Amino acid sequence: MTGQFHVVGIGPGDPELITRKAERLIGAAAVVAFHAGVRKDSHARRIAAHLIPADAVEEELRYPVTTGTTDHPGGYVGALADFYDDCEARLAVHLDAGRDVVLLAEGDPLFYGSSMYLLDRFRDRFPVDVVPGVPAFAAATATVPAPLVRQDDVLTVLPGTLPEPELARRLADTDGAVIMKLGRTFPAVRSALEQAGRLDGALYVERASQPEERWLPVAEVDADSVPYFSLIVVPGDSARPSSAARLRTGTEVAAEVAAVEPDAAELLVIGLGPGPDGWLTPEASAALAEVSHVVGYAPYVNRVPQRPGLQRHASGNTVEVDRARFALDLARQGAKVAVVSGGDAGVFGMASAVFEAAADPAYAGVPVRVLPGVSAIQAVAARAGAPIGADFAVLSLSDRLKPWAVVERRLRLVAEADLVLGVYNPASRSRREQVVEMQKILLEHRSPDTVVVVGRDVGRDEESLTVTTLGGLDTDSIDMKCLLIIGASATRAEADGTVWTPRWVD
Structure with a gap:
C-alpha cells in the first residue's frame, strides 16, 4: 500500500495560526518535507518546528534559484523544472514505501504556493489531501x-x-x-x-x-x-471618500445631488481608432486626458491609459443603450464623461446608441458631442491601397438589430449598383451562415473574379491582409476580427498586391 501525500497549510508565520488539523497531521508524520530558499533556512520549517516528531524523516527541498540568474541551459524555467523533478523523485520513494508525507506550505497551499506543483505531479499517482491555511493577506x-x-x-x-x-x-x-x-x-x-x-x-x-x-x-x-x-x-x-457615504440610501443621495444642482456636463463620444495608439487623434487624446469617467465595451475601455482620478466603467458587448444611459446619467449630474468606441464611434459604434438614449426627455439638458476616429474600413483600405477611392457602401452583416431580410435586400441593391462594399461583422462563432449567403447573393450579380480584400486585426500585432476573389473567398476563415472590402467591377488588383478602384466610371 502506498503512502498518502498531505499538503498542509501552516499560515503566514505565527505558529498559533496553524489549524488543529494541520497540527495533528504534522505531529503524526513519518516524513516532513519543506521548501527552503537558496541560502536561507526554511521559513515553513521554522513555523512548524515544534510540531515535527523527533523520529520523522525531514526532506529539505532547497530551490536552486529564486529570482537570480542561472547558468542552466533551460534558464529559470528549466532550472525549476529539474528541481521539481528531483523533489518528485525524492518524495515518491517514501510514498512508494508506504510512508505518508506531509509537505509544509506557508500561508494557504493553493494560493500562490510552491506546493501546488508537487500536488499536480502526485494527484494521479498517490492519495492526496490538502489542508487549507490562513493566507498571508x-x-x-x-x-x-x-x-x-x-x-x-x-x-x-x-x-x-x-x-x-x-x-x-x-x-x-x-x-x-x-x-x-x-x-x-x-x-x-x-x-x-x-x-x-x-x-x-x-x-x-x-x-x-x-x-x-x-x-x-x-x-x-x-x-x-x-x-x-x-x-x-x-x-x-x-x-470612496468614506464608508459612511456608501451606506446612504438612494433617497438621501438623490436629495444631496438635487441640493447641489450641478450643471449637466457635455457627454463626449470618442472613436479610439482600430488599434494602435498612433491612430488615436490628438483631439481624442486631449479629451480623454480631461474626463473623469470612461464608459464603454471592456476591450475599448482597457485601451484608455489609467491616471489618478479616472474611473473606468466597462461592460459587455450587447448593452449599448444601457451603457449610454449610464453615461448620460453621470453627465447629467455634472461629471466629465467619455463614451469610447473602437474605430470611429459613428460607424457601427456607440454614437448612435448614445443619441438613441439621449432622445429621452430626461436627458434634454445633456449636450452630446462626437469626436471622430479612424474607422476600420479606412485602416483596411489604406493597407490594401485605395479600394474605396470611388463610390462605396458599408454594411453590417449582423442581424442582431435588423432582420436578415433587410440585410439581404440591401446586399442585392449594392450589388446591382456596382458599388464597392465594406462588410463589418461578417461572422461570429454562433453566426456562420450570413457570410455564406452574402457570397451567394453577390455572385448572382458580380463576376467570381471580383477583387476581395480581407483585413484581419488590422493595426494590431496579429494583423493580416489577404487579397482574393469573390469566387475564391474562404468563408470558413472569416470571423468577427475580419473586415471585408468587396470590389466593384472596376476594382483592380495589381501584381504587387495593391488594390485600387478608379475614380471614373465608363
Whole structure:
C-alpha cells in the first residue's frame, strides 16, 4: 500500500495560526518535507518546528534559484523544472514505501504556493489531501486592521509582477485589492497605485503575524527595504471618500445631488481608432486626458491609459443603450464623461446608441458631442491601397438589430449598383451562415473574379491582409476580427498586391 501525500497549510508565520488539523497531521508524520530558499533556512520549517516528531524523516527541498540568474541551459524555467523533478523523485520513494508525507506550505497551499506543483505531479499517482491555511493577506488585514471589502465590494488579488499599465488598470477597476509578490517589483507597483488613484489608503504590510511585522502607508515605504514577505492591502473603502457615504440610501443621495444642482456636463463620444495608439487623434487624446469617467465595451475601455482620478466603467458587448444611459446619467449630474468606441464611434459604434438614449426627455439638458476616429474600413483600405477611392457602401452583416431580410435586400441593391462594399461583422462563432449567403447573393450579380480584400486585426500585432476573389473567398476563415472590402467591377488588383478602384466610371 502506498503512502498518502498531505499538503498542509501552516499560515503566514505565527505558529498559533496553524489549524488543529494541520497540527495533528504534522505531529503524526513519518516524513516532513519543506521548501527552503537558496541560502536561507526554511521559513515553513521554522513555523512548524515544534510540531515535527523527533523520529520523522525531514526532506529539505532547497530551490536552486529564486529570482537570480542561472547558468542552466533551460534558464529559470528549466532550472525549476529539474528541481521539481528531483523533489518528485525524492518524495515518491517514501510514498512508494508506504510512508505518508506531509509537505509544509506557508500561508494557504493553493494560493500562490510552491506546493501546488508537487500536488499536480502526485494527484494521479498517490492519495492526496490538502489542508487549507490562513493566507498571508488575511493576516495582513488583521495586522492593520482594516476592513478589506464589505457588502457588494469586489476584491481583486494581483501579483506585483504584472506589467505596470495592466496593474494600474485592474486597481482602478476594483474596490478592494491585495497585491502580492513585491520585493523588486515595489517601485512599479507604487507607480501603478498612483496612476490608478489608489495610492492614498494603500497599506504596506511586512512579515504579517511574525514578531518582526510592521505596516505603514505605501507612500511612506522605502523601496530598497521591501522584502519578499510583504504585500499591499488596498481596502475597498479607499475607493470612496468614506464608508459612511456608501451606506446612504438612494433617497438621501438623490436629495444631496438635487441640493447641489450641478450643471449637466457635455457627454463626449470618442472613436479610439482600430488599434494602435498612433491612430488615436490628438483631439481624442486631449479629451480623454480631461474626463473623469470612461464608459464603454471592456476591450475599448482597457485601451484608455489609467491616471489618478479616472474611473473606468466597462461592460459587455450587447448593452449599448444601457451603457449610454449610464453615461448620460453621470453627465447629467455634472461629471466629465467619455463614451469610447473602437474605430470611429459613428460607424457601427456607440454614437448612435448614445443619441438613441439621449432622445429621452430626461436627458434634454445633456449636450452630446462626437469626436471622430479612424474607422476600420479606412485602416483596411489604406493597407490594401485605395479600394474605396470611388463610390462605396458599408454594411453590417449582423442581424442582431435588423432582420436578415433587410440585410439581404440591401446586399442585392449594392450589388446591382456596382458599388464597392465594406462588410463589418461578417461572422461570429454562433453566426456562420450570413457570410455564406452574402457570397451567394453577390455572385448572382458580380463576376467570381471580383477583387476581395480581407483585413484581419488590422493595426494590431496579429494583423493580416489577404487579397482574393469573390469566387475564391474562404468563408470558413472569416470571423468577427475580419473586415471585408468587396470590389466593384472596376476594382483592380495589381501584381504587387495593391488594390485600387478608379475614380471614373465608363
